Amino acid sequence: MSEFSASGGQAGGVKRAASLQDDCKDSLLAVIEEQIIPRLLNVQQFFPGKATNSAEEILGAEQPEFEAFTQHCLKGDAVKANQIVDSLTARGLAHDRIFLELITPAARHLGALWEQDLCDFTQVTCGLAMMHQMIYRLGYESPAGQNREGASERVMLACAPGSQHFLGLTIVADFFRQAGSEVVLEISSSESELLRAVANEWFDVVGISVALEAQLQTLPDLIAHLRASSGNPQVRVVLGGPIFLIHDFSPDNLGADAIFTDAREAVGAVQRLVRAR
Known part of the structure; x- marks a missing residue:
């Protein structure tokens, strides 16, 4: 039996794919x-x-x-x-x-x-x-957002510098919002802009999505700089993205608090990380 038949036939698979694209x-x-x-x-x-x-x-x-x-x-x-x-x-x-x-x-x-x-x-x-x-x-900063701890988790999601795979991040952001977190999807494409973003606003968690193996070399320094620049001295830095489906890494070796490969699992785990401070 084909994979389509088990879930309603090929037409059903196409319909679900179209629905996902619309979402x-x-x-x-x-x-x-x-x-x-x-x-x-x-x-x-x-x-x-x-x-x-x-x-x-x-x-x-x-x-x-x-x-x-x-x-x-x-x-x-x-x-x-x-x-x-x-x-x-x-x-x-x-x-x-x-x-x-x-x-x-x-x-x-x-x-x-x-x-x-x-x-x-x-x-x-x-x-x-x-x-x-x-x-x-042109000389304008990003707007200053919340600059102190709030009632719900504030999460910033961004791609590691050198990537712009925002589709996955957009979906992950929706999972966090559905769980009650406030989410900012940062489209900065350079480390300096990411550091400016975390300095301008309070974030409980910074999530970095990594797609390329070459980005792993600079990841520990990026994470250290994010922690140093953050307005939250206890900011949690978590990682995800396609590269971690291919290679196993310890978050400690990269300077992160956790690595996730499943968006649903990440939401609950990140909330526990923040509340365990």
Whole structure:
């Protein structure tokens, strides 16, 4: 009997796969709207007079370079994307207008393209990470979040520098949210940005997903730097990701508190780690 027959036939398998893809899209779009755009722009902190602008008003004010900028981000062409931002700055366009009329609608547009199956997940996350770096380059920090311990666990999930496999992290984040944790999905792609993120906010747990064997070499130093930079002196650092399905490692040897290969198992174990402090 085939694997499909045991669970309702091939049609049932296809239907479940389609349902999973829809769930992933919903999760990513929620992350874009509720986390990535606010963390990119923090409009209320920097531009309080414009914080009430609706998405329609912002999209209606798009710069003429919007389409080219979005395509460059999708293709991962950082040089050309940055050239557009530089040209707007050289023309005297204020940073708040670049944020509100170029980067914000572009981030939303990437999510819409993926929802419509006009690009893949890798393109979306690559483009968002590029925009994230532009914000830092233009001199704006990520918005400061909660800076002290709260009633529920605050978890930051991120890829190890050098990877952008956010699809799995998006699903893991949903498991933590369903268990009552507050989760931030950090799209920083460099160690310096990750350190800045943990310094800006209180996190009980930092979870790092590792995909490549080459990343293991720098992982102990990254973990040590995360602990040193964290606003929480007792922050827990846990690891997961594809590489740990291939190789067995002791968390102690890497400087971590735990390694997980199952998202459901990780949720309960992480909560116990935090509450056992």
